[in-house]
Amino acid sequence: MFFRKSSSEPLSVTMxxxxxGDRLLMVGxxxxxxxxxxxxxxxxxxxxxHVVNDEAQGARIRSAAEKAGVLVDVRVVTTLRSLxxxxxxxxxxxxxxxxxxIAGMAPYTRIRSVEECLRVLRVGGRMMVIEAxxxxxxxxxxxxxxxxxxxxxxxxxxxxxxxxxxxPVRILADRDGYRFVEGGKPAPQPQV
Numbered sequence: 001m002f003f004r005k006s007s008s009e010p011l012s013v014t015m016x017x018x019x020x021g022d023r024l025l026m027v028g029x030x031x032x033x034x035x036x037x038x039x040x041x042x043x044x045x046x047x048x049x050h051v052v053n054d055e056a057q058g059a060r061i062r063s064a065a066e067k068a069g070v071l072v073d074v075r076v077v078t079t080l081r082s083l084x085x086x087x088x089x090x091x092x093x094x095x096x097x098x099x100x101x102i103a104g105m106a107p108y109t110r111i112r113s114v115e116e117c118l119r120v121l122r123v124g125g126r127m128m129v130i131e132a133x134x135x136x137x138x139x140x141x142x143x144x145x146x147x148x149x150x151x152x153x154x155x156x157x158x159x160x161x162x163x164x165x166x167x168p169v170r171i172l173a174d175r176d177g178y179r180f181v182e183g184g185k186p187a188p189q190p191q192v
Contacts, residue, residue, distance in 0.1 A: 013037045015172060015180045016094050016128050021045040025090040025120060027080060027113070029057045030098040030130075032064035038094055039070045049073045049090075053080060080105075081112035085120045093117045097131040098178070100145025102157055107150040114164025121185040127166060129157050129181040133174045157181045 012034050018024055018041035026035055029052050039048035050061050050072050058076040065072040077084065095102060095117070102110060117127050132145075154163065158181060161169045166183025173180050 009037060010034065011176050012130055012178055012180075013041065015130070015178075016041075016092065017126075018042055018092055018094070022091045023089060024048045025085070025093045025117070026050045026096065027093065027117065028052065028096040028101040029061060030096040030101075032060055034130075035061065035096065036064050036068040036070050036072075039065070039072050040068065044071075047071075047073070049075060049085070051075045051077055051080070051083060051085075053077055079109070081109055081116065083116045083120060087119055088122045090120050091122060091125050093121055093125070093127040095127065095129045097129050097157070100132070100147065102129060102131065102160060103147045103151050104145060105148065105151075107148065107154075110148070110151065110160050111163050114160050114166070118165045118185055123185055123187050125185045127161065127183045127185075128172075129161070129183075131157060131179045131181065133177050133179045 016038050018038050020043040022042045023046060024039065024042050026038065026048065029035060035050065042048050048071065052058050052061065055076050058074045061072060061074050075084065097103065105113065121127065158169050158171065161181065161183035167186045169181070169183040171179060172182050
């Protein structure tokens with residue numbers, strides 16, 4: 001009996017809807033395999049930039065990109081509150097928050113980071129936050145990562161994206177251990 005390896009991609013890659021030619025920004029790092037699979041989707045006609053806040057993560061991404069044959073521009077920054085990137089320069093921002101990146105930030109840092117992601121997106125662009133799926137029952141009281149109290153009180157990731165200026169914001173799915181939260185960059189409102 002022969003078993004054929006599945007050619008379907010992981011859900012975390014499919015849900016981002018990254019496609020050929022996209023200008024992709026990834027923020028944070030949970031899993032290099034997922035990050036490289038998402039970066040590979042943009043192909044040679046697109047571009048992938050990955051921003052992390054320490055050199056160890058940067059080295060992990062560079063090594064994974066080399067092994068996967070994927071072109072990724074890795075930028076190590078001291079803070080996610082001020083990204084060294086041009087305004088309106090990306091189609092898609094993916095924040096890797098499975099290990100609690102957005103939930104563990106101080107309130108000011110969280111909002112400024114989201115605002116920076118909004119700033120670098122083109123109008124009509126999207127931000128996707130990939131985080132751990134909330135648990136039910138007694139397990140919901142235990143999180144696998146630290147959570148800032150302000151985060152919980154202000155609507156968690158949906159509240160953070162709305163506070164940062166994204167419209168609309170929605171949960172796309174809670175599935176296979178992941179929650180996918182998407183926000184769009186609205187067109188600027190005309191001045192009256």
